[in-house]
Amino acid sequence: METPYHYIKTRKEDHIFHLILARPAKRNAFTPATISEIAHAIEQINQDDGITVVVLSAEGPVFCAGMDLKTFRDESLDVRNEAIPHIDISLGEVFTKLHKPSIAVVEGDVIAGGFLYVLGCTYVFAKPEVRFRLPELDLGIFPFQVMASLLRVVPEKKVLQLCLNTDYFSVEEALSVGIVDGYLEEGALQNLLDKFAKANVSVLKAGFESICQLKSIPTEKQYSYLMQVLDKLR
Template structure:
């Protein structure tokens, strides 16, 4: 655990250095805000992302997350200059308890996350996109893994891609450094929706409105179980899922959902026993 629930009970009053955040109607929007560097990820920015994501995970008022970006590039990946020379910049959040690995951070969120892709995605930016539950991209967005051109390999990205697409497609993206269009990315499952630039926010809002109709507790149980299944042998999976269903049945959301169904009314999520 990089940050504890106690550490992240509130977002910093003075805000973050490289992120913008806003919360409304149970949705936390986290915006990468380093446009002059194409939102390349330096150590302070990674720590801020870990802090904000931990806040989103443990805040009962946050049901959904939107991951957005300022400028014309969604994310250029890791800041290679900072990696080469080291980083001594002060941070707006406490030092995390360990290295920030974006793939693990996204997988551990356990709440629906929508990536709002308004521009190009490169290299480590794939970890944010690949780890999101939904990815809504503008028609002009592009996606590329250029690491092999620099004598590197996108090891962590490969692991995320293997959850999304067949192994040969994932390996081909890593090995040939091709640039995909938004339609290409849609066809291989990296993107879930493609929208004209003037309709991007409308498409995302409709998706959020639909998700808000459903039980946040049920969705969190489901996303957590999806991640936990990966570490279980097949013979243990059904037993685990049966236990998860039994636990979910005891939650206020499940009781409210069943009552609303029987009473033929709309459920009121988020109530307590």
């Protein structure tokens, strides 16, 4: 039986798991309950050996407008999902727990905390007209959570420039700094999905888990650690 989510939709098609942001009336702004639902879905994805790739998409004209600030200030305004555990964790951290390839299909604007979704995915493909914006500085705050995720893919100097610029920027700029990997083209997306059809899920999970572990392992010990992982797979 599928979990009845409030803010997201999910479906499985063969080896592909679709995770869909489904709060278009609020521009897919995420709440604490949304984060718990996504964390629960990711746990199910990790446990299902029939899934080798995840596709993240969104309903409506805006991919994600970031945090729903009202619900984070007053969680009584949120609709907590009683069918799943409630967790207190950053959306960015949730995506570090996904141990399978993921593809963000971006067809609408990405604003503020919405960056956490795309920066948490292995691949990001966007329509040419999509725009990106970090407006936090104009609101008297700083995009702290997004900054941490940006540092995974963008040089530090450019991260600061992106955080200080509150204007919209284009897919072209997002491509140039590595936030986006390519334009959304149906044929190319399907080819990538097909490549994972026969992937060994144990190998995929070992690779993703290892790259997370490497961050906390001293350089001189990384190769011996990876040899141990390889020996286990053998």
